[in-house]
Amino acid sequence: MPPPDPDPALGRMQRKRLSRRSFLATASTGAAGAAIAGTAAAGTLADVPERLPGAPVGARSARSPHVDLGRIPEATPGRRNLAPEDAINSKTPLHKLVGVVTPSDLHYERSHSGVPDLDPAQHRLLVHGMTKKSLVFTMDELWAMPSVSRIAFLECSGNGWENWKAADETLTVQHTHGLISTHEWTGVPLSVLIDLVGKERGSTWMLAEGGDATGLARSIPLTDEIMNETIVAYAQNGEPLRPAHGYPVRLLIPGWEGNLSIKWLRRLKFGDAPFMTRWETARYTSLMANGKAKQFQLRQEINSVITAPSGMMEIRPGYNRITGLAWSGHGSIVRVEVSTDGGRTWADATLNRPVLPKAQARFHLDWRWDGKPTKIVSRSTDDKGHVQPDRKTVIGEMGTNALFHYNAQQTWSIDAAGRVRNVLS
Amino acid sequence: MPPPDPDPALGRMQRKRLSRRSFLATASTGAAGAAIAGTAAAGTLADVPERLPGAPVGARSARSPHVDLGRIPEATPGRRNLAPEDAINSKTPLHKLVGVVTPSDLHYERSHSGVPDLDPAQHRLLVHGMTKKSLVFTMDELWAMPSVSRIAFLECSGNGWENWKAADETLTVQHTHGLISTHEWTGVPLSVLIDLVGKERGSTWMLAEGGDATGLARSIPLTDEIMNETIVAYAQNGEPLRPAHGYPVRLLIPGWEGNLSIKWLRRLKFGDAPFMTRWETARYTSLMANGKAKQFQLRQEINSVITAPSGMMEIRPGYNRITGLAWSGHGSIVRVEVSTDGGRTWADATLNRPVLPKAQARFHLDWRWDGKPTKIVSRSTDDKGHVQPDRKTVIGEMGTNALFHYNAQQTWSIDAAGRVRNVLS
Numbered sequence: 001m002p003p004p005d006p007d008p009a010l011g012r013m014q015r016k017r018l019s020r021r022s023f024l025a026t027a028s029t030g031a032a033g034a035a036i037a038g039t040a041a042a043g044t045l046a047d048v049p050e051r052l053p054g055a056p057v058g059a060r061s062a063r064s065p066h067v068d069l070g071r072i073p074e075a076t077p078g079r080r081n082l083a084p085e086d087a088i089n090s091k092t093p094l095h096k097l098v099g100v101v102t103p104s105d106l107h108y109e110r111s112h113s114g115v116p117d118l119d120p121a122q123h124r125l126l127v128h129g130m131t132k133k134s135l136v137f138t139m140d141e142l143w144a145m146p147s148v149s150r151i152a153f154l155e156c157s158g159n160g161w162e163n164w165k166a167a168d169e170t171l172t173v174q175h176t177h178g179l180i181s182t183h184e185w186t187g188v189p190l191s192v193l194i195d196l197v198g199k200e201r202g203s204t205w206m207l208a209e210g211g212d213a214t215g216l217a218r219s220i221p222l223t224d225e226i227m228n229e230t231i232v233a234y235a236q237n238g239e240p241l242r243p244a245h246g247y248p249v250r251l252l253i254p255g256w257e258g259n260l261s262i263k264w265l266r267r268l269k270f271g272d273a274p275f276m277t278r279w280e281t282a283r284y285t286s287l288m289a290n291g292k293a294k295q296f297q298l299r300q301e302i303n304s305v306i307t308a309p310s311g312m313m314e315i316r317p318g319y320n321r322i323t324g325l326a327w328s329g330h331g332s333i334v335r336v337e338v339s340t341d342g343g344r345t346w347a348d349a350t351l352n353r354p355v356l357p358k359a360q361a362r363f364h365l366d367w368r369w370d371g372k373p374t375k376i377v378s379r380s381t382d383d384k385g386h387v388q389p390d391r392k393t394v395i396g397e398m399g400t401n402a403l404f405h406y407n408a409q410q411t412w413s414i415d416a417a418g419r420v421r422n423v424l425s
Numbered sequence: 426m427p428p429p430d431p432d433p434a435l436g437r438m439q440r441k442r443l444s445r446r447s448f449l450a451t452a453s454t455g456a457a458g459a460a461i462a463g464t465a466a467a468g469t470l471a472d473v474p475e476r477l478p479g480a481p482v483g484a485r486s487a488r489s490p491h492v493d494l495g496r497i498p499e500a501t502p503g504r505r506n507l508a509p510e511d512a513i514n515s516k517t518p519l520h521k522l523v524g525v526v527t528p529s530d531l532h533y534e535r536s537h538s539g540v541p542d543l544d545p546a547q548h549r550l551l552v553h554g555m556t557k558k559s560l561v562f563t564m565d566e567l568w569a570m571p572s573v574s575r576i577a578f579l580e581c582s583g584n585g586w587e588n589w590k591a592a593d594e595t596l597t598v599q600h601t602h603g604l605i606s607t608h609e610w611t612g613v614p615l616s617v618l619i620d621l622v623g624k625e626r627g628s629t630w631m632l633a634e635g636g637d638a639t640g641l642a643r644s645i646p647l648t649d650e651i652m653n654e655t656i657v658a659y660a661q662n663g664e665p666l667r668p669a670h671g672y673p674v675r676l677l678i679p680g681w682e683g684n685l686s687i688k689w690l691r692r693l694k695f696g697d698a699p700f701m702t703r704w705e706t707a708r709y710t711s712l713m714a715n716g717k718a719k720q721f722q723l724r725q726e727i728n729s730v731i732t733a734p735s736g737m738m739e740i741r742p743g744y745n746r747i748t749g750l751a752w753s754g755h756g757s758i759v760r761v762e763v764s765t766d767g768g769r770t771w772a773d774a775t776l777n778r779p780v781l782p783k784a785q786a787r788f789h790l791d792w793r794w795d796g797k798p799t800k801i802v803s804r805s806t807d808d809k810g811h812v813q814p815d816r817k818t819v820i821g822e823m824g825t826n827a828l829f830h831y832n833a834q835q836t837w838s839i840d841a842a843g844r845v846r847n848v849l850s
Contacts, residue, residue, distance in 0.1 A: 040560045040561060040562045040563070040566050040621070041560065041561050042558060042559055042560060042561070043549075043551060043559060043560065043561030044551070044553070044559060045551055045553075045692060047549055047551065047561045048549045048550070048551045048561065048636075048691045048692060049543075049547050049548060049549065049636070049691075051541070051635070051636050051637060051638050051639075051640050051689075051691070052541035052542070052543065052636065052637065052638060053538055053539060053541065053637075053638035054536065054538060054539025054540040054541040054542070054637055054638065054668075055539050055540045055541075055542070055668075056498070056510045056511075056512055056539055056540070057498055057512045057513065057514060057515040057534040057535075057536050057539070057540060057669065058496075058498060058512075058515060058534075058669075059495035059496050059497075059498065059515065060495060060496065060530040060531065061529065061530045061531075061532060061534065061667040061668070061669035061670060062530065062667065062668070062669075063664070063665075063667055063668075064542065064545075064665065064666075064667065064668050064672045064673075065542070066544060066545050066546075066672075066673075067664070067665045067672075069664060069665075070484035070485060071483075071484050071485065072484075073481070073482055073483060073484065085481045086481075087481055087482045087483075088482065089482060090482040090483060090484065096664075097660075097663040097664060098572065098574065098611040098660045098663060099574035099609045099610075099611040099660060099662070099663045100574065100609065100663070101526065101576075101608075101609040101662045101663045102662075102663050103529055103662055103663055103664045104486065104528055104529075105485040105486045105487065106485065106486075106663075106664070107486060109482040109483075109486065110482075111479065111482055113478055113479060114478060114479025114480050114481055114482070115479040115480045115481070115482060116476070116477035116478065116479040116480075117477070117479070117480070117489065117490070118474075118477065119491060120489075120491050121491075122474050123474060124468075124472055124473045124474065125473070126468060126469070126470055126472065126473045128469070128470075133467060134467055134468060134469060135465045135466065135467060135468065136465060136466050136467070136468035136472045136473065137465045138465075141465050144744075144745075144746060145746065146746060146789065146791060147523065147746070147748070147789065148777060149523065149524035149525065149777050149787055151526075183526075184524045184525065184526040185524075186523040186524040196465070210476070211473075211474070211476050211477060212476060212477065212478075212479055213476050213477060213478035213479065214476075215476050235522075235523045235524060237524070237526045237527075237528055237662065238522040238523060238524045238525070238526045238527050238528055238531075239488070239492070239494060239521075239522060239528045239531070240488075240489065240492045240494075241489075242486040242487065242488055242489065243479075243480075243486070243487070243489050244482065244483075244486035244487075245486060247489045247491075247492075248489075248491075264476075266473045266474075266476070267470065267473060319569075320569075321569060321570065321571060321572070323572070352573060352574050354779070354781070356779070362574055364571060364572065366571060
């Protein structure tokens with residue numbers, strides 16, 4: 001046994017400051033096994049600030065005043081300096097977040113008529129249509145029923161729309177890809193409600209309608225996948241939904257476009273055909289290059305983006321860790337490749353394990369930048385064999401007039417000064 | 426194709442209110458396949474409140490004013506009505522949360538000298554001792570290094586201490602088990618820092634010291650498991666650590682007692698024996714029934730608790746969903762059994778999938794209460810074969826003078842009026 005550690009008698013310890021120097025080291029990073037370079041200084045305890053007394057523990061843990069985290073409220077693409085009441089969506093700061101779980105207050109928002117403040121004691125969910133019974137559920141009843149929790153991404157079908165036509169080089173990844181977030185969602189499996197009301201066999205579509213003023217309503221095809229995976233959700237990351245995310249109850253359809261996951265859910269109506277609401281005739285269709293429009297393009301396709309280094313960041317030559325997020329509405333990400341030479345060659349990034357189906361996956365690649373201008377880009381592959389397309393492929397099919405489901409590989413250019421900028425490819 | 430849905434022309438719809446009635450239905454809940462009973466009323470759209478306009482989207486999503494969530498600041502067991510400055514821990518409201526992820530502001534707190542507000546620009550981490558180099562890392566340097574994210578529980582070794590000697594029947598599960606939370610943690614793998622400083626082969630222990638005034642410091646055995654799994658963490662649930670949880674950097678050792686996961690981490694020192702700080706001589710030892718004390722009892726043992734119905738709740742005869750949390754510092758939960766007759770017979774609860782290693786697991790059991798007084802209790806099993814002990818076994822080994830690592834099965838009694846109360850067994 002050694003003697004007790006000399007601390008806290010700091011005064012007795014050597015305080016000579018060593019001259020700071022940069023160093024270079026090679027380390028095993030486990031799965032990556034790649035070379036790491038860093039800059040850290042040699043030093044002693046004299047180089048570490050003194051310990052500090054603190055504030056009392058409390059009922060909640062606030063953020064540090066040193067941490068600046070916020071979303072960007074936006075109207076249509078390119079209109080970011082707007083009056084608060086004009087904002088229709090608010091984007092998650094992907095460049096400032098790590099891991100895959102999004103803090104509850106920073107989950108992206110997209111609303112068609114603002115955020116209603118619903119009283120859970122008054123709110124009701126009607127389930128009716130092609131069913132044996134028409135039932136009205138209180139929120140207490142939903143909370144008391146069988147439940148399921150699942151970590152899943154939710155993504156606005158408009159995510160990526162900034163880059164359909166042209167690349168604004170002032171955009172960050174928050175602008176280009178901030179309409180996606182990942183949460184643990186909890187609620188009643190849709191299948192339980194279906195059993196309770198006795199859905200008729202012939203019913204193949206379900207209308208979901210929101211309690212916001214617009215009454216956003218969408219027709220949802222009752223495939224086995226949707227019947228098995230859809231959650232009538234009342235909680236996010238362990239706590240009750242926040243008003244912006246549908247309090248007191250919303251639909252959550254993992255892997256499908258966000259606007260199907262109706263917030264402030266007030267009714268589910270079963271039928272034998274799509275209900276053709278204005279949202280699926282006028283709004284959520286995509287004009288293709290051939291002049292026809294895609295309708296009921298409901299699944300979020302495979303996607304990925306490098307979150308660091310990303311738009312408006314600056315890097316230095318030497319070691320740079322490339323990290324980002326990949327996701328697919330089809331299932332689980334199994335591979336992410338990264339190119340650091342504009343798409344000529346590709347290297348496999350390391351995926352943080354476990355990768356959960358229909359959740360974002362975090363990837364990493366150790367990279368040594370030689371200081372020369374280049375472009376970095378990622379592409380993902382899922383367990384159903386889908387590979388994220390390049391921009392040329394997406395535009396070839398869709399043209400540049402569509403607004404939704406842009407999932408092309410995202411390229412960031414890096415100039416000789418290390419400035420990272422949004423480019424089309 | 427049917428005609429467009431009549432909504433939003435609500436006025437045209439039938440508004441006759443049907444008399445509310447209770448109903449009983451049997452539904453398949455998938456894995457559980459159990460009978461469910463519920464109460465919901467027959468009704469139409471007239472029974473659902475009108476839709477409401479809303480507030481603008483913003484930079485952050487606040488909680489609903491209808492949601493009341495807070496921790497309970499506490500001093501020693503039984504002292505809950507205290508001045509804020511006397512609180513040393515603050516317990517997570519497990520009875521109000523669902524799923525397994527804990528909201529960042531509600532993760533339990535335990536501090537020995539309050540919550541210091543450290544400036545990340547000034548803070549440093551020294552890594553030294555039996556190493557080839559002594560290095561001082563800035564926070565920017567740590568953020569730029571290879572990283573890993575992991576969903577893991579963190580638990581105070583004092584969790585459960587309320588029930589060592591006697592059962593206060595006014596306690597909720599927040600009181601009895603609120604010193605555990607689960608987050609996604611992100612940071613630098615300890616193994617990367619070890620490679621950078623060149624730890625000597627003979628070093629088998631590591632001292633970790635905090636930057637709070639107390640300078641909480643613990644000796645950590647460098648087993649393969651700890652070397653592989655420990656994270657020098659700077660983020661929780663995607664965002665930078667909050668001050669109460671160690672901002673700007675802390676240790677995170679999945680599965681081991683919380684006080685080893687040193688917050689406000691200022692140095693790691695490598696040695697060839699434990700450093701015998703006062704925390705491991707005077708504080709974190711457990712007096713056993715035989716008069717000897719356990720020292721370096723570091724792993725959090727297998728545990729579980731029913732969170733609903735739980736202490737101070739009231740239930741009604743009929744369908745009641747039993748739900749709770751199970752966890753083990755050894756690995757993954759593979760089974761949770763629930764008894765609704767005070768431990769005479771047991772039924773397998775359903776585990777929410779996937780179950781992650783060293784994270785909390787959520788379990789459910791459908792139950793029909795017949796209205797007679799009874800006791801409910803859970804016991805968990807992990808993938809290493811550990812089974813949560815009953816109270817008699819725990820007390821038989823430890824007596825009633827220990828304070829730490831109480832992991833006995835938690836029993837809740839239910840009287841004829843449906844009142845749920847904390848009892849020893």
